[in-house]
Amino acid sequence: MHISEGILPVSWAALWFLVALPFVAFGLYKLKKLSAVDLSFKPLVGLMAAVVFIISCMPIPVPTAGTCSHPCGTGISGILLGPAISVLIAAVALLIQALFLSHGGLSTWGANIVSMGIVGSFAGYFTFRVLRSLKVSMAVAGFMAGLFADWATYLATSAELASGIKGDSPFLPLFTKILIAFIPTQLPLGILEGAMTAGMVVLLYRKRPDLLVKMGVIRKADAV
């Protein structure tokens, strides 16, 4: 989903920066606030930052499409750390990738934060919360959160790309064309991301339910 350097016109690139800025600022504020209250929060943030960085630049071959793509990781970070801090983590990961890995770009950093960081994190977070409130099991809620976080990210990328490059052509046909082009790769990768997310959530639930209670992911009564 990384939109490469120079693809978006300056006006669109600036708009996405303006959209991303308050979310990143709020993420910084939340990180400072939560770290001051609870020291055990930092290892979890460190772990999730590394996970998001690695898996969002890890090309996975999808033989059904003959292409490679990557999961996003913002579904799991949104669930565990909350969407605000997840946006911050995604912003840092995307900046390093843009600077040193030729992935994305500095001018398109804002657009990539919006799609992967904001849309991905909030989609994962809300999917998980809604499903858990409906008493859906931890594994299924985690799976669906990872799946929707991934697909929502690519939906947002399609919208950003189509709006930025459409010129005089209508938005909707181009948006649909781009979205359809993503489907053969992202359909299976979304499922993989769902399985990865479910695996991590379930593992933490088994090993450190106290941490999930502390983070507000589950209630104390639900801890095993």
Added chain:
Amino acid sequence: MNCGLRNADCGFQKIIMVCAIIMLSMVSPHYSAIAADKWPGVDESVVEKYAKEQGREARAPYINTDQGDLLLFVFLLAGTIGGFVAGYYWRILMHEKAETIKKEK
């Protein structure tokens, strides 16, 4: 499925198995035959392709590591550092803190 473990661990084992099956199916010879010679990323095959069609081409990155094996090296370095960081915090969270909590109990 009787995996010889308690239900919780059995459930987790199923998730791992599904992941493994998906990963294995991706590298199976059947799919490899269908796939093209190259394995372009969607950033190129979708994002850059449609941008080019609309008259907008990607510019070279400001720090261009996409030269020969340099990108491979940078990815390896990033994966190694990221892997160590993830492993370090995983250990703190899953072992050291879990032990501390057990002792406190």
